Amino acid sequence: MTEEQYTELRENLEEEFSNLDFPVYNPMEMASDLSEGSETVFEGDDFEYPASKFATQLRRKMDECSNGGFPYESAEELIEDTIEAMEMDGVVNQ
Numbered sequence: 001m002t003e004e005q006y007t008e009l010r011e012n013l014e015e016e017f018s019n020l021d022f023p024v025y026n027p028m029e030m031a032s033d034l035s036e037g038s039e040t041v042f043e044g045d046d047f048e049y050p051a052s053k054f055a056t057q058l059r060r061k062m063d064e065c066s067n068g069g070f071p072y073e074s075a076e077e078l079i080e081d082t083i084e085a086m087e088m089d090g091v092v093n094q
Helices: 003-017 027-031 058-062 075-088
Strands: 041-044 047-050
Touching: 003 041, 003 075, 058 075
Parallel strands: none
Antiparallel strands: 041 047
């Protein structure tokens, strides 16, 4: 992932996650506060990732990430683990 792609992804996640009511205990709780709910799609130049995949694919990977998974106390923790889990899942390149 280029620096520009990383910045774009991070900004996209910041925009969506900044309005969440923390702490967030699970992906389903989080989905209702996203701009398009569970239909929200995180996009970049070379990927699209529906928020609905949090509950199925990213959720398990996030438990292995730096901040340890749910619950998340801040948008920054959630953003860091989301990007890390997307990299582990092969959605975005490191």
